[in-house]
Amino acid sequence: MDNTSLKKIKESRNEIFALVDCNNFYVSCERVFNPVIERKAVVVLSNNDGCIIARSEEAKALGIKMGEPAFRCRDLFEKNDVVAYSSNYTLYDNMSQRVMDILAERCPEVEVYSIDEAFLRLSTMSRFNLDKYARDIRQKVKRWTGIPVSIGIGPTKTLAKGANGLAKRYPLFNGVCDLSNHPDVDKMLERIDVEHIWGVGKAYSRKLFFNGISDACKLKYASDDWVRKHMTIEGLRTVWELRGISCISIKDTLSPKKQIIVSRSFGRQVKKFEELVESVTEYASRAAEKLREQRSCAARISVFLQTNPFRNDPQYHNIATINLVTPTSYTPLIVRRSCEILSRIYRTGYTYKKSGVILSGIIQDNKLQLGLFETGNLNEKHERLMNATDKINRKYGKNSIRLASAGIQQNWTMQSAFRSPFYTTRWEDIPVAILG
């Protein structure tokens, strides 16, 4: 073992991480405001009410699979009285924010990892209080937001993730599992199948299985060379993490995105170029807005277009990219160039299902290299215009002000037939308590 490895081990000796994960998050959000569905089988559907993306325990018990198309479950839903919701991201985002705020109040180093998960760095805390600390967080989150969470603790993020899975699976843990202080970690790792390890997906788990590595404990003791060769440096990192050597640190949550994608399937089949222009205008505008939110600009724009791969129609999909001379975040420019790309890839005679806009080559506004005769990403007039539109849209709701080419009717937009009210973000939708 070389010096850098040794140094790493020394440095990582004292790390402790917790992973806080909301249980069946989207379903739990719906249940907070509609307790009638508390013990029922509940699912939440993806955009366009297409696939199942969240399931209550009762729904899992019925054999409903993650990602399954909703139309295939219709009979099952009816027979078992399953309650289905369209996804309501406005609600979920807001509930997520509430949970994360509570965590931030209790821990100085929080990485919001996804809408329903956060890593906490607890390395400076006393080892003896971890369990109590975690249980306290769990109880506060439940009481103040209504959302149940599970907490896993370990000397690395991968082990904290693993611990979290165990906390969810075995009721005896009562929601908190600590692998940082466990007498027989290997025994616990034997209970985690390889495909459930953070960083091991479908392809790797198949490969591992063929090589006799079927659980986290076996992977922990696999040979470095073999892992490096077959699973790249990332795989090796995972293995070291299983050994308790922290290789993945807490990430600054505010780090800006390197790529921004806005894309959506249409609520119906679309053939007309004009409707595609509307969608691309809409998505490009939204992407530019996201860009400005993180104070950056993009040097590259890609637009893609595709037919519905599940139909027997003639299929077509294409993507084209342009590089901008000067990176920008100016909506009208991004929209104009996006529509130019669209007209390059559009072909008549196809029935389209989806389009999208990707912004990449993203750099921070203040690091912009200017061309000799340029004044900046946005000239003063453009900047004022963007500031004003962003402000109006923040205050009066998305799309209060937008480009006319995005269309007025927009009857290609997605369907969400079973969406719950915006309980927490719209006055008319705020629940009313009736004292009886």
Next chain:
DNA sequence: TCTGGGGTCCTAGGACCC
């Protein structure tokens, strides 16, 4: 009839340059 959306990192291979 009906099948989501948005990210990250790593690697191999081609283009290009000297």
Next chain:
DNA sequence: TCTGGGGTCCTAGGACCC
């Protein structure tokens, strides 16, 4: 028969995550 070598940059594609 032989057909340089090495470096950098970029992109596409594959793996992963939620």
